[in-house]
Amino acid sequence: MQNILDILKERGLLDNVTSENVKEALKSPVTVYAGFDPSSESLQVGNFVTIMALGHFQRCGHKVIAVVGGATGMIGDPSGRTGERSLLSVEQIEHNQVGISENLSRFLDFKHSTAPARIVNNYDWLGQFSFITFLRDIGKHFRMGVMLGKESVRARLESESGMSFTEFSYQMLQAYDFLKLYDDHGCTFQIGGSDQWGNITAGTDLIRKLRGIEAYGVTLPLVCDSTGQKFGKSEGNAIYLDHRKTSYYDFYQFFVRTADADAARFLRIFTFLPLSEIRQYEEQVKKEPEKREAQKRLAEEVTRMVHGERGLKVAVRASSVLFGEAMDDLRAEDLMDIFANVPSVELPDSKVAGAGVIDVAVMSGLCKSKGEARRLVESGGLYVNNRRVDGIQSVIKPADIVDNRVVVLRSGKKTYHLLKVT
RNA sequence: GGUGGGGUACUCAAGUGGCCAACGAGGGCAGACUGUAAAUCUGCUGGCUAACGCCUUCGAGGGUUCGAAUCCUUCCCCCACCA
Numbered sequence: 228m229q230n231i232l233d234i235l236k237e238r239g240l241l242d243n244v245t246s247e248n249v250k251e252a253l254k255s256p257v258t259v260y261a262g263f264d265p266s267s268e269s270l271q272v273g274n275f276v277t278i279m280a281l282g283h284f285q286r287c288g289h290k291v292i293a294v295v296g297g298a299t300g301m302i303g304d305p306s307g308r309t310g311e312r313s314l315l316s317v318e319q320i321e322h323n324q325v326g327i328s329e330n331l332s333r334f335l336d337f338k339h340s341t342a343p344a345r346i347v348n349n350y351d352w353l354g355q356f357s358f359i360t361f362l363r364d365i366g367k368h369f370r371m372g373v374m375l376g377k378e379s380v381r382a383r384l385e386s387e388s389g390m391s392f393t394e395f396s397y398q399m400l401q402a403y404d405f406l407k408l409y410d411d412h413g414c415t416f417q418i419g420g421s422d423q424w425g426n427i428t429a430g431t432d433l434i435r436k437l438r439g440i441e442a443y444g445v446t447l448p449l450v451c452d453s454t455g456q457k458f459g460k461s462e463g464n465a466i467y468l469d470h471r472k473t474s475y476y477d478f479y480q481f482f483v484r485t486a487d488a489d490a491a492r493f494l495r496i497f498t499f500l501p502l503s504e505i506r507q508y509e510e511q512v513k514k515e516p517e518k519r520e521a522q523k524r525l526a527e528e529v530t531r532m533v534h535g536e537r538g539l540k541v542a543v544r545a546s547s548v549l550f551g552e553a554m555d556d557l558r559a560e561d562l563m564d565i566f567a568n569v570p571s572v573e574l575p576d577s578k579v580a581g582a583g584v585i586d587v588a589v590m591s592g593l594c595k596s597k598g599e600a601r602r603l604v605e606s607g608g609l610y611v612n613n614r615r616v617d618g619i620q621s622v623i624k625p626a627d628i629v630d631n632r633v634v635v636l637r638s639g640k641k642t643y644h645l646l647k648v649t
Numbered sequence: 650g651g652u653g654g655g656g657u658a659c660u661c662a663a664g665u666g667g668c669c670a671a672c673g674a675g676g677g678c679a680g681a682c683u684g685u686a687a688a689u690c691u692g693c694u695g696g697c698u699a700a701c702g703c704c705u706u707c708g709a710g711g712g713u714u715c716g717a718a719u720c721c722u723u724c725c726c727c728c729a730c731c732a
Contacts, residue, residue, distance in 0.1 A: 311727095387655085387728060454687075486686050517684040550685065599678085602693055608679040619699075639679060 230254065231287040235445070237502065238495040240280050242421045245431055245444040252415070252443055256342065259284050259416035260292040260408050262349075262401065262423075263331065265300040265323035266315065269469035270330040272481070273459035275497055275529075276447045278334050280418050281344075282499070285335065290342040292414060293331045297324050297350030299401060305394040306379040307422035309386060312394075324348060330468045333533065345412075349404050365403055368436050369429075374398060377425035398429040405430030409442060421446045450496060453488035468533050474568030475534050476549075479542030480641065482526035483519065487512050490521035498528040541567060549643075559630035562645075566635065571645035579628060579648050584611065584621040593636050593644040603638060610637040 232250045235241040244250075261277045263270065270278075281291045296304075300320050303312045315323075328346055335344035374380060377398060383390040405427075408414035415434075417427050427444035434442040450458040459466055466481045467473040473481075485493055491509035494500060508521040530539045545565040548557070557565075572591055579587065585600045588609060594600035601619050603609045609616045611627055612635050628634055634646040 389728060480685075484685060487684095488687080490686090516686075519684070519686080522686085546685085596696065597698085598696065599694085601698095603679065606679045606692060640685070642678095 228287060231284055231289065232445075234283050234287070235280060235447075238283075239492055240276065240283070240447055240496060242446040242448040243424065244446075245428055246441060248441065249443050249445065252441075253289075256288050256290065257416050258290040258292065258408075258412050258414040259418060260294055260405070260414050261418045262294040262296050262299070262404065263327055264296045264304060265320050265327050266303075266312075267465075267467075268323045268326040269467040269472050270327055271459055271465040271467050272478075272529075273457070273465065274468075275459075276450055277419065278331075279497060279499075280445075280447050282334060284418075285339060285342060285344060286499075288342055289416075290412075291335060291344045292408060292412060293335060293344065293346045294404060294408070295324050295327050295331075295346060295348045297321070297348040298353035299349055299397065299404070300324075302397050302400060303394050304379075304397050304401070304426070305383055305390060306397075306426060307420075308379075309383075310388040311391055324350075326469060333468075347408075349400075349407075352407050353400055353403065361399075365399060365433075368433055369399055369402075373432070374429075377429070379422070379425050398426050401426040402429035402433040405442065406433050406437060409434050409438065409440075415440070415442045416445065417442070418445045418447060421449050450493075453486050470534060470538060470568055474570075475530065475538040475542040476545040476566075476568060476643075478534065479526045479530045479539070479546060482529050483522050483546070485522045485525060487516050487521075490525060494521060494525050494528075498525065498532075500524075500528065541565070557629070559632040562629060562633050562635060563647075566643060566645045569643045569645050571647055573647040573649050576628075576631070576648050579623055579634065579646060580625045582623050583619075584609065584616050584623060585619055587623055587634070587646065588636060588638075591636050591644040591646050593638050593642070608639050611635070613637065 230250060231253050232241065232244075246252075259281070261281055263274065263277075281293065285291045297320060300315065300323070301317070303314065305311075328348075331346055335346070337343050337345070374395070375384075379398070380390065380395060383394075405414070405417055417423075417430055419427055424444070424446050427446065431442045431444055434440060452458055465473075466478060468478075470478070482493075482497075490512050491505055494505045494508060495502065498505075508524060511518070511520045527539060527543070530542055534542070541564075548561075548565055570592055574590060578590070582590075585597055585604065588594045588600040588603070589597055593609075594603060600609070604616050604619045604621075607615060611621075611623065612629065623634060625631075628648050632648050634648065636644045636646060638644075
């Protein structure tokens with residue numbers, strides 16, 4: 228079997244390794260882990276790089292462990308951050324852990340014959356420590372010089388915002404995670420984004436000191452698009468894996484809108500398609516960029532992986548309707564189905580028919596305030612059932628309510644909200 | 650603990666008594682052009698209002714003043730140096 232390290236490299240998923248022995252160590256099955264921070268109730272496409280890497284590891288016969296940071300999430304990882312973050316409440320973190328675990332369960336194979344995946348929560352071990360015990364048993368093995376030298380610490384100390392002791396201590400916790408996973412599961416590999424380098428090496432150092440063996444780290448690149456923007460944001464919002472936060476349609480569309488220059492690279496990173504096939508798409512993008520074949524395939528593959536055939540079907544159908552056919556001959560049934568995952572509100576008929584289009588835009592949640600709605604209409608960006616609203620005085624006519632049940636509101640080219648009339 | 654610097658809208662950052670809902674930049678939203686791409690250009694970017702205008706906002710609370718983001722005072726927080 229091909230060495231996992233080569234696979235990561237040829238797919239653009241490799242940034243750095245902690246030791247030159249990494250490739251050798253990967254020739255036989257190992258146990259590898261990656262951590263996920265419960266700072267949000269759902270993972271985002273930004274987490275995809277790590278998830279894909281774990282997937283490749285598992286496909287190569289290695290055991291994978293996903294760690295949900297129930298404890299570390301309470302402290303806050305300073306890596307890659309320019310300022311201290313505000314603490315989340317315990318309830319929020321607990322709530323988020325559930326969502327993250329659910330997300331992860333869609334990618335990892337727990338029934339794998341030889342290398343079933345597992346999900347663990349570091350609160351289970353870190354939550355038990357007393358402060359004194361931790362400082363005596365673990366803290367004693369950390370040297371100030373090394374800790375201060377970490378990029379995550381240095382950058383912050385040099386900045387205006389500084390850093391609290393709480394965040395400074397973070398690296399010890401993540402290092403302990405690695406040690407614990409080594410003890411309990413024989414885990415000798417950790418993977419993570421390139422910003423995790425400091426935390427990962429803190430772990431390999433700790434294991435070397437306390438167990439006398441070499442543990443390894445592999446970092447993954449920070450994926451940016453061709454304009455240098457960090458991958459994973461659309462219109463300033465993160466793209467979530469939870470369909471309640473990012474609809475099937477929006478999720479699919481995010482990938483369809485990938486720039487030509489990024490299409491092939493993203494296919495390598497975010498899908499398991501064979502490289503030979505990806506090369507064909509690469510040619511296709513050069514010859515007939517306007518067809519967007521590569522982007523469509525990318526969106527299809529990723530959406531299927533995250534939302535299954537059903538989610539994909541909904542997204543594709545919605546896309547073809549919204550970008551092709553007119554909406555006029557569609558029934559309420561169809562619209563409800565197509566927009567099943569678009570934000571919607573239910574309102575009584577009395578509040579919709581005859582209501583000003585400005586009020587309706589606000590009620591539906593499409594605009595945050597009347598002022599915003601007014602400005603949107605004035606710039607010609609508000610549509611009712613895909614027809615541009617031509618003035619702030621416009622009202623919703625009974626005929627605008629499709630089958631007396633639904634009104635489709637749109638802001639600009641891509642943001643839809645649904646009004647269900649009851 | 651001492652000394653000095655700082656906290657302004659989503660972010661950075663001007664503003665040091667009325668011309669300030671607050672310069673500018675970035676971001677965001679929308680429009681035009683396009684291929685649902687990129688680049689470019691244009692408008693908007695606290696709330697309410699059709700509009701005149703009104704209301705809330707410059708770390709928090711008091712105060713001075715006809716009038717405060719700007720002055721005084723107390724408190725909170727951050728940074729640097731010293732201890």
